[in-house]
Amino acid sequence: MTGTALGLARVEFGITASVHFLFAAVTLGLLPVVAVFQTRWVVTGRPVYQRLTRFWGNIYLINYAVGIVTGLVMEFQLGMNWSGLTGFAGNVFGAPLALETILAFFAESTFVGLWILGWGRLRPGLHLALIWLITATAYLSAFWVMIANGFLQDPVGYAIRGGSVVLTDWAAVLTNPGALYGLAHLVAGALTAGGFVVTGISAYHWARRTEEREFFGRSLFSGLAVAAGGSVATILLGIPQFGYLSSAQPTKSAVITGKDQALAVAQAAMRAAHGPGDYAPPSIIYPLTLVMMGLGLVLAAVSLTAFALRGRVIRWRPALWGLVGMIPLPFVALIAGWLVRELGRQPWVIYGVERTSAAGGSATVAEVLTSLVLFTAIYVTLAVVDYRLIARAARAGSGAALLGAEEPVPAPV
């Protein structure tokens, strides 16, 4: 692959992964909320929990629509543009991705279909089991993706034989700290995002003086609890990564902590091991780290304060509108964090083992450019449409969801 094609392929992967990541994060963040509401519905039998399950379940599904279609493209994209990586490291890197498709994606999609179809038809306990199965498979999906990504960050459990990677220690791959630190931090971040979505939508209805006070009151408190717990956990699970990175990825560690001295030492070590060259990741990851950490602190402070003062916050409109305005912030933090993780690994595709410049496939500039333009256009369109549909469903309130509707709801033609 030429340098230009490779650069375009990197841009394409960055865009498609980022858009997918936004929707996948909401899926991870919303599912436990829906599952807990449905559990309360089944256990208590109270109608408010049925309506909570329907409303938040509907928003989860509208979000899932773009999560799943962008996920489909992700499954193909590694093979399409990155056969230099999959050809060299497929023996290890491909394994968790294969398991993600069969054990997680396949199962999750089937269970989502069953959950929608089974509404009001399956026994309540069985229908409840489905939402928990969906939740479990969504998290399993994140696990396998991070195991694959973790191998790129901190390759373990492999040997190089005959010019390609072979698997030597599967247990080491499955317990790779490069994967598990990131997974824990990311899951907590996704819960934070989901919590702020639930909080913001509920705050909107309280700010508009909704008549559904119990409905959106319970939603608001649940959202704040998830956001507060998630944001504190994100910080606590992020801190140990600094110590880990200083030994596992010294070049990334030096840049994100702004230590020029440490970077010089890490570069010298890289040159000694891999020959002359520039091994510094792009310096933009330093400000991105600050953005991520700054937003993390703001999100934790706001959600903890609002949760502690929830009885007063819910009656004070400026605070409610403030919570509505917070919705985008966790997503900015998530994307910033993801960029730090991925850009910080450069110039390596597999840290210390294979360079990104060797990872490309055989696609030409014209082919990559065509797919870049087409996919970006359609991704952005779908993301905007989906965002507007979520906002519409969120504003419409608890009665409008078609999910589990008793009678066909007349819709405009």
Next chain:
Amino acid sequence: MVQGFWLVLLGLFAAGYFVLEGADFGAGMVLAVLGRGDRSGRDDVVRAIAPRFLGNEVWMVATIGVVDGAFPKVGELLLGRGYPALIAILLGWLVRDAGLWFRRRGDATWRWDLAIGVASVVLAGGWGVLWGRLLGVGITLQALSAVALAGLCVVHGLAFLGRLPRGRAATFAVTSLVLASAPLLVGWAAFPAVSVSAPTLNALTPLVIGALPVLAVGQVGLWWLGRTPMRSYF
């Protein structure tokens, strides 16, 4: 032995995808024709395939997973020869799914239905082109393959929907057989059965075998529940 298991899995997922999604492609293509100017007629067609398409389309996701995990050489060939066709397939797939998900979420149902129709043509035709390219045939035969597969999916979809005047079950059995065997023949002709090294297969196999019963129960459940169309979500 282990490689044989993965070859069977690859064939099963690929063949299953074309039988199951073939009906969805066909229904999507005839959507605008069967329900022209008639919103509730189109709703009936969509209800026959949704939300089951969610459980159908992932057979291709699993196929690609098996390729990534066990047969990376197949993936290289697939992309080397099929890159433009695959881009068209993925774009069609994105639009078709977005149409099915979104048609009832807003007030532009007919626009999404039109998009589902066009995208279903692109999907079925795209796979036809891809098969032709994998076999190394010229552009005319690629086009012919696209038309043939799209036509086959229309008949398959009409049989599935029960919209054929007669011989519905027999037609569905024949189209299913053709849709299952054609990708197997294409794969057999085009791909080398070179798998990843043994340690990787040995790591993957027990996990996949353990999951298969759960997946089978989910798929059977989806088909069993889907016999009665759902009320109103899609």
